Amino acid sequence: MKNFTLRWAFLLMAASPLTLVAQTPEPATSTQTPKGGLFGGSQQFRTFSIGVNGGVLIPAVATGGSNDFTKWQLNYGYGAYVKWQLLHFLALRGDFVGGKLKGDNSEKLGNGQNPNRAVESFETSLNWSGSLNAVFNLATINWLHRQSAAQLYVSVGGGLAGYKPTITTASGTRDYKSSGSINEFFVPVGAGVKFKLSDFLNLDLGYTMHYLDGDNLDGFNYGSSKDKYAYGYAGLEFALGDRTKPQLAWHNAPAVMYDDLVAQKDQLKLELDAEKENNAKLAASVAKLQADSDGDGVSDLFDKCPNTPATDKVDGAGCPLPKDTVPPAPVKVIITEDDRRLVRDAIANLEFATGKSDILPKSFASLDRVADLMIRKNLSLKLAGHTDNVGTEANNMRLSKNRAESVKSYLTAKGVNPSRIEATGYGELQPIATNKTAAGRQQNRRVEFTIF
Incomplete structure (x- = not known):
């Protein structure tokens, strides 16, 4: 099929950025959301998770290309995965996908490549498919709120699929190959958007294109083209491990740095205010100690005789000394x-x-x-x-x-x-x-x- 319209796939991808904006919550307080440090290593985060999903399988991909039937049909699909988050933006994910694929030649106009339409339709049971993918987070930080609420991601990898096509012709329905399932290598390329529902649960919406290394998926081999199929899905992802630890994929390092700086600023402000208060008390004490109202050289704090005339000589207590005092004669020591x-x-x-x-x-x-x-x-x-x-x-x-x-x-x-x-x-x-x-x-x- 050339230039076919993948309305469902494009609708899913187009809705992702809109949902990213609409679902952004207000920032959570430090008591509501667990936080990891900046340089503490991955052991302070939850890095493993599992996911389950369900959706639709179609024997075509958004990038186009040739197909052997004029019309493809939506059918159910299901999947699961195990993911290991290596870095904030990089994870390894092992995926499993199963379901059914269908198509026929009911479209009179289109881009189907079957000229004689001897094969009227096909149905392929995707018994299993397993792949290992690298997942890259493209956007995880909301800079307006410092809270990671949604993330866009892309994935690419390689895997092996086992499926069994059944074709329908004018003479009836039969298996494409009587020897059993067909096993072929494929390359999955996907994209999606993920929403954080809680500290351990995420909503996952995605679309993955599977490029097969063969032309057997639809039970009809026409020319040198290779078959493709796509899986659009919605699912839930469950973070494993200690719930007091945050998910590494959602960790917002700039927000943690900002909060740490704010906390340090608040602490420094408290310390500075305390020092200002101490300095004010010290200045008041020094002023009180230096006060000498009568100018006799003795601080008011220790002056027991205030208002002494400035011309009088005073003792250490600020009291006047006797003016006509004759010092006593020294006692003579007699050594016998x-x-x-x-x-x-x-x-x-x-x-x-x-x-x-x-x-x-x-x-x-x-x-x-x-x-x-x-x-x-x-x-x-x-x-x-x-x-x-x-x-x-x-x-x-x-x-x-x-x-x-x-x-x-x-x-x-x-x-x-x-x-x-x-x-x-x-x-x-x-x-x-x-x-x-x-x-x-x-x-x-x-x-x-x-x-x-």
Whole structure:
């Protein structure tokens, strides 16, 4: 048949873009529709689905071409498929289609190619057909609403069909081949539109043209042309897997990115508002702290004597100081001979571990008496550490300093104010006896106490 009219097929395809616009819903909230992330991988989506469909089979295709009968007839068809979504726009689909195909020579005018019309009609049982197809999503995103509600797709693949033609002639009806079904390779090329009914259910409308590698479909072989047939269908597609995950085919990555940016913007706005509020509180606190109404140099927050004249000198509380105050005479500290003897005893009894700054326990009693004296009379003490010349000068300097500091630490632990003790080390620089004898070296290893 040349230039035949495929009214049903074209009507189905023409209705697709209109339906795409008419069925676009308002965007769903994030609590209504599960969303996948941008870079989390396919494991966060449902990628497998199954579909069932039913429709019409016709022994002709929308692209035209030659056919062996003047009129084709609509007949039922049915199918099913399993689909694996590899990417947002690409899937592999295994299809099965079955049904019946019919045609006759009842049209007087047309593009049929049977000149003698010896074969009056045919009926072919499409027992089965199986194919593997690549499915490409052409449009899945509605940029106005950021919600994927419908998608256009095309498919192409290859498969094998098993069918059995029966032909009717003037002499009666007979099988085209008595040997059984005919198996032939075919190439399916299709297009369709899919609508998202829910997170796990889709409505699928499609049209597929099947190009056979032979001229046996209608039971009549005329010339070198090859038979073709088309399947127009409507069906349902069911997404498999965890329902909390979205379907990969419907995933709208720009919408997810937009929502994420909006959420981040809202969070940043909250944080910025909180920082502004904190800064306002801080500015108010600083202003309150800096306020000095009477100009006396003391903040109003701490000023216990407000409205003090600017010429008056004030204390830390903002209150005027007495104008004719005479400072009290300092108390004179008298150091007695008993005090000096007590210190000398401490010096005489002070011993350290050999080569170390650890004070031996036998020195504690005399040091305790020095601590008591300093606390009672509020005395100050200068400690000077010395060593003999055994060892390096640097080590001796360090050892003398550490021993003086050990005495200071002991007295401080007994309650003496550390600010009243000065500890200095002189090493071997100030001997009081010769270092050539053991007795002289022993005298040089000392800590001198000077009270005042």
